Amino acid sequence: AGIIPSASMLRSKQRENWWSQPLQVHTCIKPLTVGGNADNIQTPADENCPATDEADSEVTDGIYLAGFRRSFRLWRRTSYRRRRQSCSSCSPDTSTLCPPYEEVALYQRPPQENHRLIILLGATRVGVNELRKNLIKLNPSSFQSPVPHTTRPMRAGEQTGREYHFITRELFEYMVCNHRFVEYGEFKGQLYGTSTDSIDDVLRRGRMCIIDVEPHSIQPLRSKKLKPFVIFIKPPAADRLRETRRNARILLSCRETREFREEDFVNLEETSRLIEEKYKQFFDFTLENNELQESCRKLYSIIKEAQEEEQWIPVSWSR
Ligand code: 5GP
Secondary structure: OOOOOOHHHHHHHHHOOHHHOOOOOOOOOOOOOOOOOHHHOOOOOOOOOOOHHHHHHHHHHHHHHHHHHHOHHHHHHOOOOOOOOOOOOOOHHHHHOOOOOOOEEEEOOOOOOOOOOEEEEEOOHHHHHHHHHHHHHHOOOOEEOOOOEEOOOOOOOOOEOOOEEEOOHHHHHHHHHOOOEEEEEEEOOEEEEEEHHHHHHHHHOOOEEEEEOOHHHHHHHOOOOOOOEEEEEEOOOHHHHHHHHHHHHHHOOOOOOOOOOHHHHHHHHHHHHHHHHHHHHHOOEEEEOOOHHHHHHHHHHHHHHHHHOOEEEEHHHHO
């Protein structure tokens, strides 16, 4: 373990057909507390797992071979463990956590299949929201956001089913209990949430569904059905950010965006760094939001590529 195999070792492993044997993701691995960075790869293993030694001795090969086959970018992002035996002491609960090493496969979305869900994520919902709204405004026939549910009263000029589905707290809680929300939260005493049905609704219409969520909501959204493509929106450096905020307020109406306070600028960089560190293994793309219009154009082409070209996805989503 710890030694990167030489090219001749790799060739001999290739001859042995080493990687064509069935692979099984080991589920008793504790999740990474920091992002999946090849320079900082941890191989936490369950002390009670009888197969731990074998797993650790093979993981370096796994990491390297994944990179060898699949590009440097993926080498940094993914890897997988080979298991020849299952571990009887693995807790069933841990199988729902994302393993630190994930087997990936190439996927090309068939034209008859729904679009992949596009998840935008960032340190501030404000910047991400602006990007999402602007993108939809520029391409209303291609992109749409699901209509969220809320328990807050309807305001003048709003319509149920347009801005929100306005429902009672009882119904909202009933929907929570029945796992009808992919994410939900409370704001000023009112509940807000995005339902699976509202996402399905957008996808069934053949549009690309874009949502922005809190980082902790990514994990429950990672499913074979939605095949989410996660884009991390990274803020620019603080000085540049001050400038872009001014421009965004001029471009969009001030009602649609809000002014940043000085402490927002200070916190933003640190929050963004922490999110990146903790959730990096889920990101399919990182976009630096330097300037709204330029970022929007870039976002459009990234999303098009995600929907139309071959992409790496967890192998369990492709079977
Ligand atoms: P408003 O009541 O002014 O329309 O929205 C208040 C807040 O609710 C906003 O900060 C907005 O981000 C949040 N919100 C709107 N929709 C959702 C949603 O689907 N899920 C969550 N968690 N928050 C939402």
